[in-house]
Amino acid sequence: MSAPPARPGAFDGGATGPAPLRLDAYLPYRLAAASAAVSQLIARTYETRFGLTIWQWRVLAVLGEGEERTQRALIERTGMDKVTVSRAVHALTLRGIVTRRSSAADRRATLIGLSEAGADIYREIVPLARAYEDLLLQALTPDQARELDRLLRCVEARAQALRAP
Amino acid sequence: MSAPPARPGAFDGGATGPAPLRLDAYLPYRLAAASAAVSQLIARTYETRFGLTIWQWRVLAVLGEGEERTQRALIERTGMDKVTVSRAVHALTLRGIVTRRSSAADRRATLIGLSEAGADIYREIVPLARAYEDLLLQALTPDQARELDRLLRCVEARAQALRAP
């Protein structure tokens, strides 16, 4: 006694094939949704308060650690695209946030570092970034926060491992 | 006995201001990185094997549940932008993957549904999507997988809640 389709003419995506995928519970979707929500929350602030794009902010964040880096190093550290890094660095240079000097060791490479002005912005933005993170993490216990971090790393590593071969 | 900066001229982003932010352990970054890695892993397959963009696939995934939907419904269900949905639907229509008929109840709205051809693709793509998810989840125990889902929802909800006010 199988019930006929409720809406004639509508294709029943479930009965004759694999059970329909529940997008809502699909890990890649959940990840993308969470990431987008968080990103949009914070990006607006960087943009309006500091005139920084997400990628400029990422570069700034790495340089804020105090070391000069080549663009290649920035690419590896941030996971950003080659071109994106180049443009972010260019824009930051124009605004005097970042300094460039060509590497003595390898004259193809340029070493990028924070200028004083950049350091000022960095000092201003970091507490804000932390504050946003705290606000987000208030939804979680400290244990859960640690666990989330761990799980995200696992999944990311796995995705990267599956990509190469 | 505070040590002098190791590299004179380099700005020390840590000592004189807030402790430098460790991008690596910063939740928004971890999220973006994991999401991008997973997305890139799968998107390529959709693209090369089925000629579908991520957004077209998302629309397909929702329609695969069997119900016709208005674009508005698709927007809510997928979190996609208005324009993005419109264009995805348009492309899918051209390829005969979805059908459109204008709603009798509200003639502004169009009801989008899967065509037979679309259902075929859907049936072909779903096992693949599941397989990818399984591959990813092999890095996790079932408990961890459930926990990750929960945590992602928490964070996303929090981010959305913080956005409105």
Place this chain on the structure above:
DNA sequence: CGCCAATAGTTGCAAATGAAACCAATATTG
């Protein structure tokens, strides 16, 4: 009703994006 506000979707346009071509410098190899 008749007018104004809100909503479903589309389109125009300017900006963001990234693949591929490109330049310059270094590494490799016969």
Place this chain on the structure above:
DNA sequence: CAATATTGGTTTCATTTGCAACTATTGGCG
């Protein structure tokens, strides 16, 4: 050590993106 491959970074160009403006329709509300 010359020829070639590789790498760091930039530029070009076609595509993608999304805001904002637009059309069409509906829903209030006096």
